[in-house]
Amino acid sequence: MRTSISDAAKLRALIDAEAQRAGFDAIAVTTPDAIPLAPARLAEFVADGFHGSMGWIAETLERRSVPSTLWPEVRSIVVLAMNYGPDHDPRDLLARPDRGAVSVYARNRDYHEVMKGRLKEIAGKIVARAGGDVKVFVDTAPVMEKPLAAAAGLGWQGKHTNLVSRAHGSWLFLGTIFTTAELAPDLAEIDHCGSCRACLDACPTDAFPAPYRLDARRCISYLTIENKGPIPHEFREAIGNRIYGCDDCLAACPWNKFARAASEAKLAARDDLREPALADLLRLDDTAFRAFFSGSPVKRIGRDRFIRNVLIAAGNSGDATLAGAVRALLGDGSPLVRGAAIWALARLVSDAEYSQTAETGLNTESDDTVREEWRLSRPTRAFA
Template sequence: MRTSISRKEPLRALIDREAHRAGFDAVAVTTPNAIPLAPVRLAEFVADGFHGSMGWISDTLQRRSEPSTLWPEVRSIVVLAMNYGPDHDPRDVLAKRDRGAISVYARNRDYHEVMKGRLKEIAGKIVARAGGDVKVFVDTAPVMEKPLAEAAGLGWQGKHTNLVSREHGSWLFLGTIFTTAELAPDQAEIDHCGSCRACLDACPTNAFPAPYRLDARRCISYLTIENKGPIPHEFREAIGNRIYGCDDCLAACPWNKFARAASEAKLAARDDLREPPLSELLELDDAAFRVVFSGSPIKRIGRDRFVRNVLIAAGNSGEAALADPVRALLGDLSPLVRGAAIWALARLVSKAEYSQRAAIGLKTESDGAVRDEWRLARPDRTRA
């Protein structure tokens, strides 16, 4: 990429200027050896099984914990952050049980797409000014963005394990530019959490066994996004109407009081995903799902997993009007959807109706996991 870059302008000044021009809210520099504690912490996370079914974390353990292992030629790492803070408390929708709660970040266009092209533009200008080589990453390679952001001074990893900024709270997308250029590193940020445990206490599923430690297997974001199978019964009620991710620990952070709302135009925010009706989402087939979530990060989990999540929310809603679309999904082609529909139905209809449908279902269902749902849906907790 060729650009008309002044050779007199210091490289760091160019990076700062181009980063802000591209819509990034913060930029800082660190070195590839600036996160010496990360390998041990990551290994402990994997050894405890806290990564759940995310096998790519254990498979890339060494490369993920040491940037120079990923790319030996790297000399400096530019960490860039984009604010996606909401203009409201995202937990407000949790009281509207007939609506779905979608994590704030997923109401925007996929941040990978938003950020990667802009990072490449900046990286190209670094090469044009300083020569050498660059690599750009946005959560698409084994890079530990949060420890690197802390080392660069953009914030610190809070007790909820996410990055916290004194200027932007807990609402930052992160991307990195690895470069062979030698840049003076910025000063690392220190921890400002103090004795606060608001984020830990806010977690609906007790996913934090200790401050700064996350058991992903209990995290609603993991359960509704990364988890490919049925939602474990022990977490279904706690999930409430959260149908994609969870913002509770982020929203609880007191540092958010200093954050400003992100520009909706910059992130291509979608109002239709702010409080979508569960009734409409339950009717999505695969084709409709792809249309509705085109350009959204939600698209990557596929229709079946998403409708599974919506069915859990429907079961928690107490809305008898949702029973009809739930009934329609008892015959869905996906066992994952059928199983979730059974659980939702058991909570929305009378014991008599459930018992009658269960008797038929146990005779006609061929999938073992779905048959188990008929047995375990606990009709004793349905409406009389």
């Protein structure tokens, strides 16, 4: 859709004003052809298997790489960012092993819900002013938001592969509005990481084979959220008490010193997810899980995967008072939960008690993966 320079300037002013009114902290515009390096980088990521079990990335490779393949009519892409920066260093909670560490973004109401309605309102104003058509995306379609945000000038992709902003550090939610209107693009941001490797060194599981490259299969966020099966034994101790996601590489970024804490009211922040007790979480059945995490992104992984994560944290806690709650989950209906409970129990009770329980467990368990946990989790307690 052809737009005169004067009309485009007025439309941009309207978009900026509406974005600010809707609570967005940054906005910029780019074009569909602004990320020419993205296809090759994404193809390499998939070819190396770094996407793990996230098959949809490989399946949507072409559409994800080139925005105009997703929607040929797009002429401009408006990228909007919302700050979700914490008022503290989330890594402080790692020193409290009886508590579960939930990634900062997930302590708020699901950002898809928070942002999408507001983006649709802005998109509606664009159509009302300029006509044409629009499409709104918030991390639910094959759109590469981070490269687009960098091309639009909102920040740059740091060595941890996440977007870094000079104004907001590493704490930004991203959303996009694809429009048929022609808007003047903003200048791309340059990389300001320099020789810093704080984010790379902060990773507990060495998930970065090189700067700007992430092997998701080793990432705690992937392991605790996207991974549907048992967490590989090699990563369990490193996970510590992280029960949903991981903020270590984000929190380590020096650019965070310029960021301000996000408005808790804007994001519908939940205080009960700042430092939840493992003992309470272990008791959640499916109904209680759904009720407790209503409106939270945590709800999307389901109760069984979540309890699996909590059990890994319990096993790492060294807190023998959790053994009773862990033992109760040995009879859970989910093999995923039973397997994680075995590992946790092996680290919380005496060798003799574990061996006696394992003998019974092996005689009654029919699931091969759970039986294998009994064998692999033989007494090798890390805590005396």
